[in-house]
Amino acid sequence: MAAVQPLDPGGFESLLITKKPPTMSNTQGSHPSRRKMAGISTVLTRFAAVGLIATMASCASPQDVAYTRELAKDYENQVFDLERQLAEKNLELSRIQERYAEERKSSIVNSSFDGSLESRLNNLASMIDQRGGEVKDVERFDVEGGYLLMIQDKILFDSGSAALGTSGSQALAEIAAEIAAAPHGEIFVRGHTDSDPVRKPETLRQFPNGNLQLSAERAVSVAAYLIDNSALGGKDVVVMGFGSWRPVKPNTSAESKRLNRRVEIFVSDPES
Numbered sequence: 001m002a003a004v005q006p007l008d009p010g011g012f013e014s015l016l017i018t019k020k021p022p023t024m025s026n027t028q029g030s031h032p033s034r035r036k037m038a039g040i041s042t043v044l045t046r047f048a049a050v051g052l053i054a055t056m057a058s059c060a061s062p063q064d065v066a067y068t069r070e071l072a073k074d075y076e077n078q079v080f081d082l083e084r085q086l087a088e089k090n091l092e093l094s095r096i097q098e099r100y101a102e103e104r105k106s107s108i109v110n111s112s113f114d115g116s117l118e119s120r121l122n123n124l125a126s127m128i129d130q131r132g133g134e135v136k137d138v139e140r141f142d143v144e145g146g147y148l149l150m151i152q153d154k155i156l157f158d159s160g161s162a163a164l165g166t167s168g169s170q171a172l173a174e175i176a177a178e179i180a181a182a183p184h185g186e187i188f189v190r191g192h193t194d195s196d197p198v199r200k201p202e203t204l205r206q207f208p209n210g211n212l213q214l215s216a217e218r219a220v221s222v223a224a225y226l227i228d229n230s231a232l233g234g235k236d237v238v239v240m241g242f243g244s245w246r247p248v249k250p251n252t253s254a255e256s257k258r259l260n261r262r263v264e265i266f267v268s269d270p271e272s
Contacts, residue, residue: 121148121266125248128259135259138171146185146268149175153193153218153261160203162217164225172222175265176230185268187226188238191219192264194257195244216241222263 127141137155141148156168164172179187193211198204207213219239227234249256 121264124148124150128248138175143266146266149265149267151175151222151263151265152258153263154258156222156263157218160198160200160207160214162207162214162221164221169225172225173229176226176232179226179265179267180231183270184236185270186236186238187223187232187268188240188264188266189219189223189226190240190242190246190264190266191215191217191222192242192246192260192262193244194260195247195251196257210243212241212243214241215243218263222265226265 121143123143124141127143128135128139131139135150135152137152139150141150151171155171156164158165191214193215195211198207198210198214203214204210207217216239219241223237223239226232227237244251244260247256247260248262249259251257251260
C-alpha cells in the first residue's frame with residue numbers, strides 16, 4: 001500500500017471555505033425558507049468535503065486526493081450556480097407578479113367608473129317611487145341608453161354570503177336568456193349593501209374589508225354566472241362593488257335597507 005501523504009493544511013481550509021450563495025436580500029427579501037435552504041446546501045457541501053478528505057487521507061494516493069478535491073470544488077461550483085439561477089428566477093417571478101398586480105389594479109380602476117352611467121342611474125330612487133306599490137324581487141327600469149335590472153339580494157344570496165343559491169341561479173338563468181336574446185352593448189354588474197356593518201366573526205374572516213368587499217364579490221358571482229352559463233361574452237361585462245355608498249333609500253328602516261341590498265345589471269344599448 002502506498003504511503004499516506006500528509007494533507008496540505010492550506011488546501012484543506014480552502015476546500016472547506018465555500019463560496020457564499022447569493023442571499024435573498026439581494027433579490028426578493030430574506031424569506032426564512034430560502035435562507036434555510038441556502039444554509040443547508042452550504043452545510044452539506046462542507047460536510048461532503050470533510051468526509052471525502054478524511055477518507056482520502058486514510059487510504060488514497062496523492063493523485064486520488066487531488067482529483068477528488070477537484071470533483072468537490074466542481075460540485076460546489078455547480079451548487080453555487082444553481083442557487084444563483086434560482087435567485088434570479090425568483091426575482092424575475094416577483095417582478096412579473098408585481099407588474100400583473102399593477103396592471104390588474106389599473107384595469108379595475110379604469111373600468112369601474114363611468115360618469116355617464118352614473119348620471120343615468122341617479123334617478124333610480126325616484127323611478128322606484130313613481131312605480132308605486134311593493135318592489136318585486138326583480139324589477140326592470142328603462143333608462144336612457146339601455147335598461148336596468150334591480151335584483152334583491154335575498155333571492156341571490158344567504159345573509160353575509162357571496163355564493164349564489166339555487167333560487168339565485170334560476171333567476172339569473174332567466175335574466176341571462178333575456179339579455180342574450182337581443183343585441184346589446186356593455187353589461188355593468190353593480191353590487192350594493194345596506195349600511196349595517198359586517199360584524200359576525202365568520203363573515204369578517206371571509207370579508208375582512210366589510211361591505212365593500214361583500215358587494216364586489218357578490219357582483220363577481222353574478223357576472224361569472226352570466227358569462228359561464230349563457231352566450232354573453234366576458235369582454236362585454238364590467239363588475240363594480242359599491243358597498244353601502246349608493247343607496248336608493250336612506251338606511252332608516254328595514255324596508256329601505258332591503259331595497260339597498262341589491263345587485264343591479266345595467267344592459268346598455270348596442271353601439272350604432
